[in-house]
Amino acid sequence: MVASKKHGQESASFGQWLSDRLRENPRYRHYAVYYDHGDxxxxxxxxxxxGIYGDKVxxxxxxxxxxxxxxxPSGEIIALVEIEERPSSPKKLIGDVFxxxxxxxxxxxxxxxxRYFNITPETILILAGIMNPKGNKFKKLERVIKPRISDFSxxxxxxxxxxxxxxxxxxxxxxxxxxxxxxxxxxxx
Numbered sequence: 001m002v003a004s005k006k007h008g009q010e011s012a013s014f015g016q017w018l019s020d021r022l023r024e025n026p027r028y029r030h031y032a033v034y035y036d037h038g039d040x041x042x043x044x045x046x047x048x049x050x051g052i053y054g055d056k057v058x059x060x061x062x063x064x065x066x067x068x069x070x071x072x073p074s075g076e077i078i079a080l081v082e083i084e085e086r087p088s089s090p091k092k093l094i095g096d097v098f099x100x101x102x103x104x105x106x107x108x109x110x111x112x113x114x115r116y117f118n119i120t121p122e123t124i125l126i127l128a129g130i131m132n133p134k135g136n137k138f139k140k141l142e143r144v145i146k147p148r149i150s151d152f153s154x155x156x157x158x159x160x161x162x163x164x165x166x167x168x169x170x171x172x173x174x175x176x177x178x179x180x181x182x183x184x185x186x187x188x189x
Contacts, residue, residue: 008037010172011067011083012046018068018183019045025187030073032117034108036065047110049080051103057114064099069106075116077106077123080159081179084129085172090140093127097149097164100125104157125159126182128175131168141166 015035022028038046050057051064068081082096106117131138146166154161167182169175 008067008085010085010176011036012038014081014083014176014179015046015068016043017180018070019043021183021187022070028187031078032071032073033068034071035068037067044110047108050107051080051100051105052107053102053104055105057107063102064096066100066106069108069117071117075118076120077117079124079126079183080106081126081128083172083175083179084127086130088129088131088137088168090137090145093141093166094145096127097125101154101158101161101164103159104155119157119159121160122163123159124163124165126165126167126179128167128179130170130172130175132170133168138168141168 012035015033015038019033019035022031022033032045034045034047034049036046036048040046049066049069050062051066052058052061053063054061066080067083068079070078072078080100082100084092084096103119105119107114108117109115131141149164150161152161167175167178169178
């Protein structure tokens with residue numbers, strides 16, 4: 001019998017990979033990479049990444065959490081990544097999109113203090129996960145959800161709808177490989 005993987009294991013692995021890759025590149029060495037689902041005692045950049053509306057994190061201002069965040073030293077967010085390690089429903093994806101589009105900032109607790117990060121027009125939101133590309137859920141994503149989302153507008157202090165990316169594959173391993181290719185291109189450009 002094969003032991004099942006712990007929830008968040010692939011997200012943590014990707015976050016650590018991305019953190020290491022950025023540190024290796026002199027151009028991005030000082031960028032911040034935070035990721036959820038890891039061991040905080042070993043990796044100091046493991047933190048809950050809270051999407052909020054407003055100036056400060058409070059129980060009423062927190063709207064969502066994402067799995068990975070990359071930010072410039074100035075605190076401007078480059079990318080937010082939500083990784084669904086289990087098959088996702090269209091309802092879950094819509095919730096992930098719109099809760100993130102309602103956020104005006106993101107925050108992580110570092111050394112006991114909240115550190116705040118700002119969304120810019122260049123901030124990308126990537127929703128990634130498992131979905132059979134031949135199935136009805138994928139067809140619904142491609143034919144209904146993506147086109148309908150483009151009909152909405154987002155606030156000026158939020159991620160722009162044109163900056164939302166979907167990345168779905170058959171397995172979580174394929175998803176992580178695609179994320180590595182995507183960010184590898186960004187790092188090497």
